[in-house]
Amino acid sequence: MKKVSLVALIVLGTTIWAQNTEIKKTPEVKNSGDKALLVKSDAAELEAKKKAAAEEKAKLPKPYDPKANAQSDIDKLVAQAQKEGKNIMIQAGGNWCIWCLRFNQYVQSTPELKNNVDKNYLYYHLNYSPENKNEKVFAQYGNPGDKYGYPVFIVLDKNGKMIHIQPSDVLEEGKGYSLEKVKEFFNQWAPKKS
Template sequence: MKKLSLIAFLSFSVAVFSQKVNGSAENKSKVSNTVTAKADAENEAKMKAAQEKAQLPKPYDAKADAEADIQRLIAKAGKENKNIMIQAGGNWCIWCLRFNNFVQTTPELKKLVDDNYLYYHLNYSPDNKNEKVFSQYGNPGDKFGYPVFIVLDKYGKMIHIQPSDVLEEGKGYSLEKVKAFFQSWTSKS
């Protein structure tokens, strides 16, 4: 009887262990499938962003002499009584390109900008970090990321730094928030 009980116990133990191993394999398979699905979704999102980026205009010039360009804008701003809007970022930055495209393709925003600002795309990229120019404005990209906006008055004095995340809405920008931002920093405000 003891032998029978021992055999029954061992058989039961093997069966339980076998179920645990099978269950563990099933769980590993489920986890693996979840990880694979997540990786596929991330790759798809990256591909879509790359396709979008390829289609958007590239307003940043890594070869530009930003310091000289901004000095020319300051001279012009005084004559035209306009502030200077510097959009800092690079052609590598999807949000920078989205913002530029949003402003250029939204007639209401384009008119607001054209009527009130001299607009400049200050490049930040491995090819040209414009460290000297950025340091004059406290390196706002280090604090806020890109794009970041630097508003200068018509005399070239920095009057505002604006991170872009507060202007976002979904995968783009809010018309009302961007419009309010531009209206807040005109030379006529």
């Protein structure tokens, strides 16, 4: 009985300590005028972040084509991959997705990554947007965007067989992507040379 009481006291004490610690992190608001300034400051900061993201997005290339016939495009890539002995890297997402655009720009502007991709893969940007969700194509691969968000990568072998699904969050670092993690990902799923 004493053990249960001691455990209960420890849990209760820890909970109270955690709540007090959280309260101390909240800025002190003395009156409704201060509260209004705090809310206004948060709104202004959020608006500034949205504006910066919109400006960044506007400058980045838009590789996704909502009008493309994705299944036909992928079928052509499979035929080409068989001839060239390459795998197919599908980057699923859309022009609305800043992380999708950032990844594309990162690969295209980093010679080490671009060379690796060009040597080992046929690269395709599979569109997911209100204009074209490519539901049948995504269904073939288990709808990975529903599970992982965007971008998500679908790796096919030269015969069009899906060999890997890669969420992108594990490749991120700060406001961008990790060179080492992206390099490792591309190297891991490159076709095995005999």
